[in-house]
Amino acid sequence: MSTVSGTEIDTAAVGRWLRAFAEAIAENREALTALDAEIGDADHGVNMDRGMKAVLAAAGDEPATDPGALLKQTGMTLVxxxxxxxxxxxxxxxxxxxxxxxxxxxxxxxxxxxxxxxGLDGLTARGKAERGDKTMIDAMAPALDALDEAVAADASLAVALRDAADAAAAGRDATVPMLARKGRASYLGERSVGHQDPGATSAALLVEAAATALPPAP
Incomplete structure (x- = not known):
């Protein structure tokens, strides 16, 4: 077992993370949709809000027995x-x-x-994208690099996830000057430059929710 914090993440903790993410998506639904209107289909916030509401409903209807089961249920519900x-x-x-x-x-x-x-490896394979393509990977990849570094240094879980959230936010912001090379935004060519990627924005919300919900209460 890791010595990072001495705290184990159980099913209830994963449930808190998902609820925090759902709340963040609901609060930012219009902002995410506005970002998507600039370079996409103008539906990212609406779609994600609907999906996370369905995730919470499924978790309430069929309680999972372990973190992996809840994560699997979440993935299937979102699909x-x-x-x-x-x-x-x-x-x-x-x-x-x-x-x-x-x-x-x-x-x-x-x-x-x-x-x-x-999860990130799955994103990369499914989306056939890499860093610099102006996608959610530009937020997730630096976040997980920061998390891995903090875990290796035996930082507390709270510090490790805060580092990850800060790196995700920086990665999100770095998408603004990027030229989109994947997805609907890529059709715009140079016109995609100067706009924050909505997928990277929601990914940063996911990592921020983890930093808020997963560490133990002080």
Whole structure:
């Protein structure tokens, strides 16, 4: 087990993370949709809000027995309920996390980092994107690099996730001057420059929700 914090992440903690993310998406629904209107289909906020509401409903109807089961349920729900590219991408992210988590009753910090990295690998494969393409990977990849570095340095879970959230926010902001090379935004060519990527924005919200919900109360 990792010595990062001595705290294990159980199913209830993952549930708190998902609720925090759902709340963040609801609060930012119009802002996400406005960003998507500039370079996409103007539906990212609406689609993600619908999907996360469905995730919370499914979790309430069929309580999961371990973190991996809840992550799998989340991924499957997002694939079914979210339109556009967001459903398959976020769905793949959580499904790959679930596979990495397995049926362990809890995850330590290293296990969480491993599961998140598996999710990112799934995103990369599914979206055929890499850093610099102006996608959610530009927020997630630096976040997980920061998390891995903090875990390796035996930082507390709170510090590790705060580092990850800060890196995700910086990655989100860095998409503004980028030229989109994937997705609907890529059709705009040079006109995609100067706009913040909506997928990177929601990904940063996901990492921020983890930093808020997963560490133990002081």
């Amino acid at each position: 079914r309920s979210v339109g556009g590219a967001s459903g398959p991408l976020y769905g793949t992210f959580f499904l790959r996390m679930a596979t990495a988590a397995g049926d362990a009753p809890t995850l330590d910090a290293a296990g969480l980092a491993k599961s998140l990295r598996a």
